[in-house]
Amino acid sequence: MVRGPWARRFLLRHQGGETGPEYIKVAGECVHQTYLRRIAVQGTGLHMDHGSLVKDELSGSIARTYISHISNYHRIQASTMYHDASVYIVDELRRMGLDDVEIIQLPSDGKRKYWLHRSTVGWSVRSAELRMLQPKKELLADFEDMPMSLHTYSRGTADEGVTAELVDVRAGTSAKDYKGKRVKGKIVLASGCAHTAHVEAVVKRGAAGVVTDTFEYEFPGVRQSIDVPDARAYRGIWPTSDTVVKTRFGFSLSKRQGDELRAYLASGKKVLLHAKVDAKLFPGKYDIVTATIRGSSKREEEVFLSAHLCHPKPGANDNASGSGMLMEIARTITALIGSGKIGRPARTIRFIWVPETTGTVALLSTHPDLVKKLVAGINLDMVGEDQEKCESTLHLSTTPDSLPSYLNDLLWSKLEKSSKELDRFTKVGLASKFRFVRTPFSPGSDHSEFVDSSVGVPCVSMTQWPDRYYHTSMDTIDKVSEDSLKRVGWVTTLAALKIADADARTAHELAGLTYSRGAARIAEASGKASEGIFKVVNDPKLKDKGQELAKALQHHRGRLEHIVRREQGAVRSVLRLAHTKELEVYVERQVGNLADAGQRDIATLESTVETLAAGLKVRVPECPRQTKAEREAKTIVPVRRFKGTLPWSDILEMFSEKSRAAYKGIEESDLDFSSKVAETVNLIDGKRSAYEITLALSAQYAPTDCALVVTLLKDLKGAKLVSF
Numbered sequence: 001m002v003r004g005p006w007a008r009r010f011l012l013r014h015q016g017g018e019t020g021p022e023y024i025k026v027a028g029e030c031v032h033q034t035y036l037r038r039i040a041v042q043g044t045g046l047h048m049d050h051g052s053l054v055k056d057e058l059s060g061s062i063a064r065t066y067i068s069h070i071s072n073y074h075r076i077q078a079s080t081m082y083h084d085a086s087v088y089i090v091d092e093l094r095r096m097g098l099d100d101v102e103i104i105q106l107p108s109d110g111k112r113k114y115w116l117h118r119s120t121v122g123w124s125v126r127s128a129e130l131r132m133l134q135p136k137k138e139l140l141a142d143f144e145d146m147p148m149s150l151h152t153y154s155r156g157t158a159d160e161g162v163t164a165e166l167v168d169v170r171a172g173t174s175a176k177d178y179k180g181k182r183v184k185g186k187i188v189l190a191s192g193c194a195h196t197a198h199v200e201a202v203v204k205r206g207a208a209g210v211v212t213d214t215f216e217y218e219f220p221g222v223r224q225s226i227d228v229p230d231a232r233a234y235r236g237i238w239p240t241s242d243t244v245v246k247t248r249f250g251f252s253l254s255k256r257q258g259d260e261l262r263a264y265l266a267s268g269k270k271v272l273l274h275a276k277v278d279a280k281l282f283p284g285k286y287d288i289v290t291a292t293i294r295g296s297s298k299r300e301e302e303v304f305l306s307a308h309l310c311h312p313k314p315g316a317n318d319n320a321s322g323s324g325m326l327m328e329i330a331r332t333i334t335a336l337i338g339s340g341k342i343g344r345p346a347r348t349i350r351f352i353w354v355p356e357t358t359g360t361v362a363l364l365s366t367h368p369d370l371v372k373k374l375v376a377g378i379n380l381d382m383v384g385e386d387q388e389k390c391e392s393t394l395h396l397s398t399t400p401d402s403l404p405s406y407l408n409d410l411l412w413s414k415l416e417k418s419s420k421e422l423d424r425f426t427k428v429g430l431a432s433k434f435r436f437v438r439t440p441f442s443p444g445s446d447h448s449e450f451v452d453s454s455v456g457v458p459c460v461s462m463t464q465w466p467d468r469y470y471h472t473s474m475d476t477i478d479k480v481s482e483d484s485l486k487r488v489g490w491v492t493t494l495a496a497l498k499i500a501d502a503d504a505r506t507a508h509e510l511a512g513l514t515y516s517r518g519a520a521r522i523a524e525a526s527g528k529a530s531e532g533i534f535k536v537v538n539d540p541k542l543k544d545k546g547q548e549l550a551k552a553l554q555h556h557r558g559r560l561e562h563i564v565r566r567e568q569g570a571v572r573s574v575l576r577l578a579h580t581k582e583l584e585v586y587v588e589r590q591v592g593n594l595a596d597a598g599q600r601d602i603a604t605l606e607s608t609v610e611t612l613a614a615g616l617k618v619r620v621p622e623c624p625r626q627t628k629a630e631r632e633a634k635t636i637v638p639v640r641r642f643k644g645t646l647p648w649s650d651i652l653e654m655f656s657e658k659s660r661a662a663y664k665g666i667e668e669s670d671l672d673f674s675s676k677v678a679e680t681v682n683l684i685d686g687k688r689s690a691y692e693i694t695l696a697l698s699a700q701y702a703p704t705d706c707a708l709v710v711t712l713l714k715d716l717k718g719a720k721l722v723s724f
């Protein structure tokens with residue numbers, strides 16, 4: 001969740017250079033009228049609303065059946081089990097009659113990097129079990145019964161297995177957890193991150209293996225381990241080519257099992273475990289399944305739909321749901337075209353199933369020709385949640401402000417319409433139980449790889465969040481709702497068809513939609529600015545009113561300018577779909593209208609501040625006092641030296657221990673931190689200063705300290721990823 005910069009307010013007025021908005025406004029008048037007359041008589045039928053056709057064909061039940069099949073595979077990246085799931089999808093797609101069905105295979109050996117992202121090692125498992133021998137006999141984990149109970153990328157043991165004593169190492173993720181404990185040859189019980197515990201206990205200290213009972217992302221009242229004491233969490237060792245030789249095994253236990261083992265140890269009892277694992281690590285391959293519905297007249301341009309296929313069995317919502325949903329959308333469109341109910345769209349629609357993040361980076365970094373074809377995309381990740389059971393809400397994560405797009409309003413308007421189309425009305429209004437919200441860009445799924453500024457393809461993501469059963473053995477098919485699937489499928493199919501078939505007329509319609517919604521967002525930001533100014537005046541704790549008003553004015557003025565610029569970019573983005581003189585004039589006219597609205601609101605804000613200052617008898621300085629970090633930030637203009645997103649946990653390893661600890665603290669207190677890091681990288685263009693990047697982040701998310709951006713840029717410079 002982040003957004004962009006631009007402090008110089010009057011740049012707004014010079015968007016078109018010589019032919020700024022004022023000029024366009026006059027010149028555009030007559031051209032625009034002719035254009036409207038021309039498109040009014042076209043009526044080719046291409047622009048028919050497909051809403052009811054898609055509603056009749058697309059089935060939540062069929063989507064759920066695909067999801068149920070996929071959730072039977074243990075779909076770990078670069079594993080033989082993932083490959084089996086890929087083959088299942090390919091077979092189904094061929095049966096449906098899709099074009100260009102294939103599995104793209106790319107090396108994944110734990111050594112090879114795709115841009116900055118290291119691939120995973122290959123993995124296969126035949127069986128695994130963990131037994132307690134003392135103080136009582138009990139089967140604690142069985143891979144066949146529940147594959148998630150084995151840490152992914154566990155190495156096999158000797159045929160006779162390993163018998164070892166259990167040692168409690170608390171979190172097990174730092175040196176202090178091991179102080180005074182001998183873990184060599186023993187199995188450790190850790191409550192922290194399995195990967196880090198494996199490095200600390202096994203790789204560094206020679207432990208035989210790791211047992212965890214971790215539960216992540218606790219949200220009181222929504223998702224707590226106390227609600228799901230028997231759930232096992234998805235845990236992975238993630239070895240690299242450097243650590244693979246020393247990699248051993250790990251098991252994921254439930255909270256209830258972990259607590260029981262811990263209690264034995266606390267009471268002084270010896271806990272003896274026996275582990276037996278039949279698994280192999282080897283140089284593997286990523287499977288990327290792809291297929292198309294070939295376009296008719298603009299075949300070389302592609303709209304894409306993506307979903308990550310990876311994750312442990314069952315992973316019904318995460319992300320068999322997105323994967324199965326994609327299959328049902330593919331089936332629906334193919335069936336509608338096949339039956340002649342809709343024409344073949346002009347552009348190609350491409351479907352992509354990937355191993356999450358690294359799989360997408362692998363595809364994009366090795367297929368630059370494909371990237372050039374991509375016009376826009378929609379990513380589906382965890383879309384099937386039964387909202388009541390999972391306590392979820394559907395989020396539309398928009399493109400970042402660094403890449404504004406019509407796509408956001410197109411998807412959002414379809415979501416709004418989905419209520420009308422798919423909900424029941426009562427005498428007193430709509431009776432909808434389905435929740436959906438629009439959320440500023442937040443990374444965390446494959447859309448972030450496409451919108452990265454070195455790739456530059458607009459992509460939104462739909463995700464249900466939170467989810468009580470996320471990344472646990474309880475993410476099962478009974479938590480998947482046909483109703484959720486029908487809605488997400490309807491919205492995604494209609495949006496994909498609209499873009500695939502878009503001509504100048506559709507582009508005009510989308511520009512109109514984006515303009516009207518954008519104007520409303522500027523008005524909303526203006527209201528928020530006024531609220532912010534009055535808050536300063538009314539707050540008795542803020543003593544130096546002149547300074548405080550100057551600060552608030554600077555912030556809200558910058559925010560308004562940023563939002564105007566973003567909305568202008570979103571309206572202009574329709575030109576990727578069609579390029580006619582008339583459309584260009586229309587677009588520039590709306591861009592000018594947005595600039596006018598912004599300038600009007602800023603002028604009103606300034607006069608409000610003036611009036612309030614006169615009433616308070618204070619002087620508001622032109623610029624508020626600057627901090628040292630702000631002064632420094634103005635002198636730093638970073639240049640990016642890498643492609644693709646930052647794999648943050650690997651990047652952290654390149655920083656000093658002090659920096660790492662500082663970032664961990666910030667991550668805990670600032671929920672938008674990962675979004676801010678991604679958007680900082682997107683905004684580095686060799687022209688913007690660190691100060692301008694900070695203003696953009698503050699406008700997009702909550703006010704951000706210049707010192708954070710300066711420190712981050714310096715650390716990235718130290719890692720040779722940026723220069724200045």
Ligand SMILES: [Zn+2]
Nearest residue numbers: 311318319471
């Ligand atoms: Zn996941």
